[in-house]
Amino acid sequence: MEEVLNEQVVLDGKRVLVTLDSAAGVLQWRGERDGQLILQNDLIGFCSSESGICLYTFRMTKSSSYCGKGLPGRKRKDMVVEFSNDGARRLWCDSLQRILDKAGRPKRLLVLVNPFGGRKTGRKVFSASVEPLLKAAGITYTVKETQFQRHALDLAKESDLSQLDGIVCVSGDGVLVEVLNGLLERSDWERAIKMPIGIIPAGTGNGLAKSVLDHVGEPCDAASATFLVIRGQTQPLDVATAKQSNVKFHSILMLTWGLVADVDIESERLRWMGALRLDVYTLIRISNLRKYNGQLYYIPAPGYEGTGTPLNEEFARTTLMTSGEANSDSSLQKHGDPGSLQKNFSEWREMEGPFILIWLNNVPFVSESVNAAPNAKTDIWT
Numbered sequence: 001m002e003e004v005l006n007e008q009v010v011l012d013g014k015r016v017l018v019t020l021d022s023a024a025g026v027l028q029w030r031g032e033r034d035g036q037l038i039l040q041n042d043l044i045g046f047c048s049s050e051s052g053i054c055l056y057t058f059r060m061t062k063s064s065s066y067c068g069k070g071l072p073g074r075k076r077k078d079m080v081v082e083f084s085n086d087g088a089r090r091l092w093c094d095s096l097q098r099i100l101d102k103a104g105r106p107k108r109l110l111v112l113v114n115p116f117g118g119r120k121t122g123r124k125v126f127s128a129s130v131e132p133l134l135k136a137a138g139i140t141y142t143v144k145e146t147q148f149q150r151h152a153l154d155l156a157k158e159s160d161l162s163q164l165d166g167i168v169c170v171s172g173d174g175v176l177v178e179v180l181n182g183l184l185e186r187s188d189w190e191r192a193i194k195m196p197i198g199i200i201p202a203g204t205g206n207g208l209a210k211s212v213l214d215h216v217g218e219p220c221d222a223a224s225a226t227f228l229v230i231r232g233q234t235q236p237l238d239v240a241t242a243k244q245s246n247v248k249f250h251s252i253l254m255l256t257w258g259l260v261a262d263v264d265i266e267s268e269r270l271r272w273m274g275a276l277r278l279d280v281y282t283l284i285r286i287s288n289l290r291k292y293n294g295q296l297y298y299i300p301a302p303g304y305e306g307t308g309t310p311l312n313e314e315f316a317r318t319t320l321m322t323s324g325e326a327n328s329d330s331s332l333q334k335h336g337d338p339g340s341l342q343k344n345f346s347e348w349r350e351m352e353g354p355f356i357l358i359w360l361n362n363v364p365f366v367s368e369s370v371n372a373a374p375n376a377k378t379d380i381w382t
């Protein structure tokens with residue numbers, strides 16, 4: 001029911017006329033003070049008591065303690081609305097709830113916290129920035145700490161998804177990729193992969209969180225990421241499937257070979273440095289460059305047809321159909337149909353090593369500070 005409610009109330013001690021426009025999802029007030037809330041963008045949730053309604057707001061400000069001085073960020077502020085009669089209060093509560101429900105906000109979440117990720121701050125990030133917002137939003141959540149590598153994969157594989165509206169990872173990119181792989185390893189993967197996955201940055205690079213938040217103009221911090229989850233704002237992402245020997249895995253962030261992979265793996269011993277470990281170890285590797293022999297076969301993106309050497313069509317047909325198992329492996333193709341590209345053998349190009357690195361990026365940011373692929377489109381296959 002679309003409606004406009006008007007009421008004389010006391011808002012944080014000031015007499016005002018408030019208007020709630022359900023169709024626009026806007027709450028406005030005029031009188032001893034003026035202002036407005038765009039409910040889906042600014043309101044975490046609300047609670048009601050006999051004395052009135054408390055609105056939990058989380059609005060963008062120019063300067064926020066979450067992001068440091070002077071940078072835009074969100075700030076929490078609770079506002080109390082006192083009504084002169086109880087009937088009006090109840091009517092307003094129902095109307096507010098309908099507006100929030102209409103936006104498709106999640107009600108039940110599984111939250112996976114990695115206590116080991118990044119500088120081992122996962123637990124702290126959850127209790128300081130995530131939990132208070134989930135509580136204010138009235139979301140029911142179950143928290144599970146990951147206890148070992150691939151634990152998140154097992155949890156995603158075994159969870160009863162019918163009881164969930166989303167899985168949220170308080171972690172780095174690694175745990176989220178495990179969740180993705182767990183969902184795709186399920187027998188009901190076609191339904192499971194539609195489960196929204198949220199990411200709250202608590203890892204080393206946090207490239208996915210940065211890419212997702214940057215895409216919607218939000219700062220990359222745990223509270224803003226949590227609010228995005230609360231608002232139920234989703235964004236489709238392409239999934240890449242790779243096979244190495246007999247091991248198959250799925251990726252949404254990046255696939256790397258050479259320098260970047262070495263930095264990622266070998267800098268583990270510098271984990272205590274946080275994100276700096278990636279910069280420091282990159283310098284170490286660059287000062288002592290390794291080279292990797294190999295061949296890269298690829299179809300160039302529009303505008304990049306001049307790169308590499310065109311492959312002989314017959315060679316492409318036989319080489320890619322036999323050595324490139326991904327082409328003939330129907331269990332890989334079942335997750336989507338980029339396989340249709342492989343039929344255009346005349347478009348294939350070859351690049352011959354030695355390489356320093358091969359870096360395939362699905363999203364723009366590989367870490368909070370490195371925008372490695374600014375033109376990456378996150379959902380070209382959807």
Ligand SMILES: Nc1ncnc2c1ncn2[C@@H]1O[C@H](COP(=O)(O)OP(=O)(O)OP(=O)(O)O)[C@@H](O)[C@H]1O
Nearest residue numbers: 116117118146147149150171172173174175203204
């Ligand atoms: N309790 C745990 N002890 C040790 N490792 C764990 C634990 N829980 C999860 N892990 C593993 O920690 C790894 C890194 O996790 P995560 O992605 O959250 O952090 P990260 O610091 O950003 O790491 P990366 O940069 O490698 O992605 C994952 O491979 C995950 O399997």
